[in-house]
Amino acid sequence: MSAFVHHFSFEFRTGIRNKTLLLMNYLLPLGFYLMMGFVMPAINPPFLESLVPAMVVFAVLVATLLGIPDPLVNARETGIFRSYKINGVPASSILTIPALTTVLHLVIVTVIIIASAPLLFDAPLPENWLSFGLVFVALAIACSGLGVLIGVISSNTRMTVLWSQLVFIPSMLLGGLMIPYSMLPDAVAKISQLLPATQAMNAFNGLAMGKEADFAPWGSVILLLSSGVLALVLALYLFSWDSRNTTRRAHPVLGLLALVPYAAGIVLLA
Amino acid sequence: MDESVIEVKDFRKTYGDFVAVDGISFDVQQGEIFGLLGPNGAGKTSTLESLEGLRAPDGGTLRVAGIDPTREPRKLRNLIGVQLQSAGLPESITPDEAIKFFCAYHSVAPRFDLLERLGLNEKRKAQFYELSAGQQRRLALALAVAHNPSVLFLDEPTAGLDVASRVELHGLMRELQATGATIILATHDMAEAEEMSDRVAILLKGKLATIGTPMEITATGVGLTKVSVRTGASSLAAPGLTFPAVRQELWKDGYSIYFSTDIGPTVSAIIAHIETQEDTLIDLRVERPSLEDRFLEITRTESGTTGGAR
Numbered sequence: 072m073s074a075f076v077h078h079f080s081f082e083f084r085t086g087i088r089n090k091t092l093l094l095m096n097y098l099l100p101l102g103f104y105l106m107m108g109f110v111m112p113a114i115n116p117p118f119l120e121s122l123v124p125a126m127v128v129f130a131v132l133v134a135t136l137l138g139i140p141d142p143l144v145n146a147r148e149t150g151i152f153r154s155y156k157i158n159g160v161p162a163s164s165i166l167t168i169p170a171l172t173t174v175l176h177l178v179i180v181t182v183i184i185i186a187s188a189p190l191l192f193d194a195p196l197p198e199n200w201l202s203f204g205l206v207f208v209a210l211a212i213a214c215s216g217l218g219v220l221i222g223v224i225s226s227n228t229r230m231t232v233l234w235s236q237l238v239f240i241p242s243m244l245l246g247g248l249m250i251p252y253s254m255l256p257d258a259v260a261k262i263s264q265l266l267p268a269t270q271a272m273n274a275f276n277g278l279a280m281g282k283e284a285d286f287a288p289w290g291s292v293i294l295l296l297s298s299g300v301l302a303l304v305l306a307l308y309l310f311s312w313d314s315r316n317t318t319r320r321a322h323p324v325l326g327l328l329a330l331v332p333y334a335a336g337i338v339l340l341a
Numbered sequence: 342m343d344e345s346v347i348e349v350k351d352f353r354k355t356y357g358d359f360v361a362v363d364g365i366s367f368d369v370q371q372g373e374i375f376g377l378l379g380p381n382g383a384g385k386t387s388t389l390e391s392l393e394g395l396r397a398p399d400g401g402t403l404r405v406a407g408i409d410p411t412r413e414p415r416k417l418r419n420l421i422g423v424q425l426q427s428a429g430l431p432e433s434i435t436p437d438e439a440i441k442f443f444c445a446y447h448s449v450a451p452r453f454d455l456l457e458r459l460g461l462n463e464k465r466k467a468q469f470y471e472l473s474a475g476q477q478r479r480l481a482l483a484l485a486v487a488h489n490p491s492v493l494f495l496d497e498p499t500a501g502l503d504v505a506s507r508v509e510l511h512g513l514m515r516e517l518q519a520t521g522a523t524i525i526l527a528t529h530d531m532a533e534a535e536e537m538s539d540r541v542a543i544l545l546k547g548k549l550a551t552i553g554t555p556m557e558i559t560a561t562g563v564g565l566t567k568v569s570v571r572t573g574a575s576s577l578a579a580p581g582l583t584f585p586a587v588r589q590e591l592w593k594d595g596y597s598i599y600f601s602t603d604i605g606p607t608v609s610a611i612i613a614h615i616e617t618q619e620d621t622l623i624d625l626r627v628e629r630p631s632l633e634d635r636f637l638e639i640t641r642t643e644s645g646t647t648g649g650a651r
Contacts, residue, residue, distance in 0.1 A: 074445035081431075081438050088433045088468065146431065153395055154429025158484070159418035159446045312395070 078164055083172040085142075095138030096176040100130035104184055108192040118249075120282070122194040123184060124275035125248040127207060128268050130180045132246075134173050135214035136221070136239045140231045142169065143222030152312050162310045166223070166303065170215035177211055195280070203279035209295035210271040216302030217267065217329060223306045224323035238266070247272030252285045260285075264340070265333045270295050290340040294332045302329035344371045346406055346492055346523045347392065353400030354387045354547075361387045363547040364401065369525065369540075374518055376538030376555075377527045380640055383544040385527045386426070389494055392525070393423050405492055419447055422490030426497055428481040432470040436461050436480050439469070440487060447488035455483040459509065474501040482510060486517065493517060493524045499533055511537060531633035535559075541632070543639055550639050555632050564630030564638060565589070565600035570611055572597075573621030577614070584610040596624070604629075 086092045104126040112119040143166075146152055155165060188194035197203035217238060225231040243249065245259060246268025252260055263269045270291035277284025278292070305326055311319040347369035354362040362384040369375040379385050390396045392403055394410035394417050403409065408416050430439060436456050444451045456462055459479040464472055472480065478501055485493060495514075499507045514524055514537060528534050534541055535555045542552040551558055565588055570577060577597040586603035601607035604627060615622050630638075 074442075074448075077438075077442050077445040081434060081442055084438075085431065085433045150425060150427045150429040151431055154423075154425060156395065156414075157393055157418070157421070157423045157425075158443050159415070 074160075075164060075168070078160070078168050079172060082168050083175060086138075086172055086176050089142075092138055092142070096134045096173065097180060099133050100126070100180050101183060103129060103133075105191075108188065108194070112192060119192060119194050121247075121251075121272070121276070121280070122192060123188050123196060124203075124272060124280060126184050126188075127181050128210065128246065128248055128271050128275070129243075130184070131177055131207075131210050131214050131271075132239055132242055132268060134177055134180075135170075135211070135218040136235045136242075139169055139173055139215060139218030140222035140225060140235055141228060143219065144225050144228050144231050147311070148227070148314055150314050153314060156312045162307060162312075166219050166306050166310065170219050170303070173215055173218070174208075174211045177207075181207060197275075197279040198281040199279045203275065206271060206274040206279055206292060206295075209274070209292045209299070210267060212299030213267040213270075213295040213302070214299070216299035216306070220302040220306040220309075220326050220329055223309050223311075224326045226323075242266045242268035245269065261337050264337045265330055267295055267298065267333075270333070270336070286340045290336060294336045294340075298329055298332040301332065302326075305329055345369065345404075346371045346373075347375075347525070348402070348404040349388070349392070350403075351401035352388065352391065352398055352403060354384070354391060354396065355399045361547055362391075362544075365544070365547070365549045366401075367542050367549060367552055369523055371523055372518060372521050373539045374514060374524045374526060374537050376534035376541035377525060377544065378529075378531070378534055378541055378636060379544035379550075382546075384547040385544055386496070388544070389496060389525065389527055393417075393421065393494055419488060420491050422485035422488065422493045424478075424481045424485040424493075424495045424498055428469070428477050430469050430477075430481070430484075433468050435466050435468055436472075436483075437465045439480060439484055443484045444487050449488045452483070452487040455487055456480075458513070459483050460506065475503055475506055478502060479506060479510075482513070486513070489520075489522075491522055493522055494527075495524060496527045497529065498526070499528070499530060507533075531631065531636055535632035543636060545640065559630050559632055559635045561635075564634045565602060566604045566607075566630065567626075567628040568599045568601055568604070568607055568611070569596045569624070569626040569628075570599070570615075570622070571595055571624040572615055573623055574618070576618035576620035577611070582614070584614070 086096050107126065108122060152165065185196060189196055221231060221234045225234055245255060245263035246266050248268060252263065252269060252273065255263060273284050273286060274288045274291040276282040277288030305328060309319050309321060309323060309326060345368040349368065350366045351364045352362055353364050377385050377388065387396065391398050392405055392410055394414040397411045405417060406420050410417050440453060440456065441451045456465055459482065461476060461479055464476055469477065482498060499510055502510065518524060526534065526538060538555060540552065540554050541558060543550045584599060585606040586601045587599045587607055588602055589600040591598050599607060612622065
């Protein structure tokens with residue numbers, strides 16, 4: 072087996088063995104899904120229509136934004152990157168393999184949600200499975216790219232929490248998971264387009280769930296993909312082997328470029 | 342042992358205004374075990390990490406097997422093995438996975454035999470955080486040698502090891518040396534350095550204080566050689582008895598103990614005295630100053646000044 076396969080296999084198992092990652096990858100997304108499935112439809116019946124995409128978006132946000140950065144920062148601080156460098160593990164593997172294994176965990180969680188939602192809550196399933204898969208992949212790339220980038224630019228684990236929450240909390244509040252985009256004030260709605268969650272919910276609704284999109288759904292897919300790829304490229308560029316994270320090619324503020332596609336989308340997508 | 346595998350020339354490493362290593366030069370021959378000694382902050386780690394390609398030098402030149410570690414790090418990877426001070430392994434990795442993982446990146450078959458050799462066979466499926474400190478160090482060592490490197494850097498390899506593991510490690514080092522491998526050993530354990538190293542260099546405040554074989558280094562100090570003598574009668578107990586080059590003497594556990602600056606004349610005179618007194622020599626022991634004594638002597642000479650390196 073190639074080094075990549077061994078590395079991938081180890082990282083995937085870590086996603087289950089490590090208690091924090093198990094929480095982020097499975098327990099929190101599935102626990103929240105069950106809670107929302109039982110509680111929210113009683114309070115807000117229309118929520119049921121978007122239960123599946125909303126909970127998939129939530130799972131992706133938790134596993135990527137909260138699950139990916141911290142292990143990266145820890146690995147850097149404890150000298151694991153240095154050990155990897157000495158043994159020829161490339162930076163590209165260090166950054167992409169955790170993202171890919173997280174996506175694989177998310178596929179499993181998504182399958183569990185899709186399989187159980189109609190049985191447990193009578194929730195509607197996607198009408199267009201291909202589009203659903205495509206939007207899921209685009210969202211996973213966008214968020215795992217952001218997660219990796221946060222891990223690379225964070226100076227320490229405390230900063231990791233700060234950066235992650237800066238994206239996660241607004242995504243929960245404004246990303247269309249709890250409150251539909253159409254119910255947000257215009258200015259707030261525009262700002263929410265900076266969030267991958269908003270773009271993903273728009274694309275899921277317009278392309279997969281048979282609902283009307285609030286703005287161009289294919290544009291949302293393109294934005295998610297382009298932002299995700301850009302975030303990964305920036306992460307590779309800003310990556311530092313140094314355990315103190317003091318030597319890098321450019322200032323971490325360059326990482327904000329990953330949000331440029333979303334900013335452009337505010338102007339371009341109507 | 343006449344080919345330089347490691348060349349360090351006028352090497353300098355700074356962190357901001359702080360000079361960690363200040364223009365040191367030395368080389369290491371193929372097949373040598375070379376001890377790099379020094380108190381904390383002497384510049385050992387900066388030197389090692391620069392040779393390993395983890396840090397870029399701020400002056401001078403470094404070559405490992407003819408390769409510049411900064412400019413050609415990829416070429417260096419399969420030539421060197423490194424045991425870092427901290428293991429640098431993920432907490433959840435098992436020894437089995439670690440061997441597969443690192444061997445795969447070096448494009449060699451997994452060396453599970455090393456796990457057995459280093460007493461880790463029963464822990465092959467245990468996660469790294471479940472291993473004891475000694476087991477973690479042994480795993481790090483197994484990973485450092487798994488791809489048969491021609492140059493091995495060991496940073497405090499026996500710290501936290503029990504006696505049996507330490508003997509096993511030393512045996513492994515000797516085996517590697519016999520295959521032509523060159524070993525750079527950074528350690529605070531002077532007995533280990535003296536026993537294992539063909540040559541040692543002592544760094545102090547970023548400068549090379551001394552370099553040579555352990556015998557050469559201990560011989561150049563002002564330390565006194567201890568001569569312990571036990572005789573059948575009490576010929577050495579006569580009041581006012583003195584021997585050449587003896588600076589201090591005492592009586593302990595039936596032995597007359599002399600501290601000499603020049604061992605030859607002292608021992609000759611003691612034996613001649615015993616013979617002329619028709620006494621019987623039961624035991625005679627000569628203990629040269631150890632590397633640790635010499636190391637302390639060198640570092641004490643420098644005391645009073647401040648500074649330290651990373």
